[in-house]
Amino acid sequence: MIIFRIKQVLKEKILLFSFLILMLISLGQFFSNIWSEQLINPNAYPTSLYYAWILSNDGNSFFPFLYLFSVFPLTALPMGFYLNREGHSQYDYIQIIRKNRKKYLLSLLSVNSLLAFGLATIPLLFNVFFNALRYPALKPYRFADYMRAYPRENGTIAKNLFLEHPFLNIIVYVLLTGIIAILISNLILLLGLFIKKTIYLFALSLLIPLVLFLIPGDYSLSPLGFLVVSSGSNNVYFFPILALIASFGLLALFLFMYYVKKRGQIS
Numbered sequence: 001m002i003i004f005r006i007k008q009v010l011k012e013k014i015l016l017f018s019f020l021i022l023m024l025i026s027l028g029q030f031f032s033n034i035w036s037e038q039l040i041n042p043n044a045y046p047t048s049l050y051y052a053w054i055l056s057n058d059g060n061s062f063f064p065f066l067y068l069f070s071v072f073p074l075t076a077l078p079m080g081f082y083l084n085r086e087g088h089s090q091y092d093y094i095q096i097i098r099k100n101r102k103k104y105l106l107s108l109l110s111v112n113s114l115l116a117f118g119l120a121t122i123p124l125l126f127n128v129f130f131n132a133l134r135y136p137a138l139k140p141y142r143f144a145d146y147m148r149a150y151p152r153e154n155g156t157i158a159k160n161l162f163l164e165h166p167f168l169n170i171i172v173y174v175l176l177t178g179i180i181a182i183l184i185s186n187l188i189l190l191l192g193l194f195i196k197k198t199i200y201l202f203a204l205s206l207l208i209p210l211v212l213f214l215i216p217g218d219y220s221l222s223p224l225g226f227l228v229v230s231s232g233s234n235n236v237y238f239f240p241i242l243a244l245i246a247s248f249g250l251l252a253l254f255l256f257m258y259y260v261k262k263r264g265q266i267s
Contacts (some may be wrong), residue, residue: 004105005108006114006133009078009082009115011227012078012082014077016030016076018077018078018119019119021070021074022033022070022119023123023126025054025066025070025123026126026130027127027130029060029063030054030127032060032063033047033052033131033134036060037123046143047135048135048136048137048139048140049132050167050170051140052134052183053131053170054124054131055068055173055177055227058229064227064228065228067123067124068177068209068223068224068227068228069206069209072184072205074119075115075116075119075120075185076185076188076189076205077187077202078197079108079111080189080201083117083189098242099261100236102260105260107190109186112185112186112189114187115173115185116178116181116182116183116184117178117179119184120178120181121175121177121178121181124174128174140163146214162229168193173229175222176227176261180227182224182254184205184209184248185205186252187227187248188201188204190255190256191204191255193259209222209223209224210222210224214222226240226241236263
């Protein structure tokens with residue numbers, strides 16, 4: 001069932017559209033870096049890859065925000081459009097009858113997770129690759145880089161990792177972006193079982209990170225904040241992020257169990 005559904009969703013034009021939009025943002029940030037070099041003293045200390053990639057807030061903060069603002073709705077769209085078009089197909093009813101709602105829904109969530117993770121992370125990896133072709137992987141140095149954007153606060157998830165293992169820090173941020181994309185995309189998919197209008201689901205995928213971003217506090221609870229490598233005031237602490245991930249996961253689990261139990265299984 002999963003292989004069949006992957007093949008079907010890959011035919012969705014919205015999947016290619018979402019990927020192209022995220023790739024354009026990724027490449028746009030790279031070319032913006034090149035253009036910005038014209039304003040830099042050629043004798044200055046060269047920019048490091050770890051400050052140049054898209055989720056670093058060292059220079060232009062427009063591209064990190066634009067990417068993170070776009071990635072969650074765009075990763076939720078392909079499966080949403082697929083289900084809107086094919087959700088009541090004969091194939092789906094056959095699968096529900098032959099198996100049950102639980103296995104049927106698990107197959108949807110599995111495919112959606114793969115798509116969301118790939119859409120969210122592949123453009124980031126391309127961005128790292130292109131920036132690596134131009135900028136040296138110079139290890140950050142806290143005294144020389146005191147004006148640069150790196151996590152400075154004790155207790156942040158990225159401070160020591162960024163300074164000691166900066167490339168691993170990039171991998172962690174890429175993986176975390178993929179994980180958050182999976183959670184939000186699957187949450188939107190489960191809400192789509194009860195909300196039939198695709199436009200409402202798209203709006204929710206936009207609003208969830210934005211509303212979290214607007215909540216005041218000492219910690220950043222929104223992926224629009226904690227997924228950016230920054231020295232800003234929104235400190236990135238491990239436990240608030242873990243609590244947010246757990247909250248998304250529990251809400252998704254509740255919707256999953258409600259759909260399976262309340263509506264019953266067809267065997």
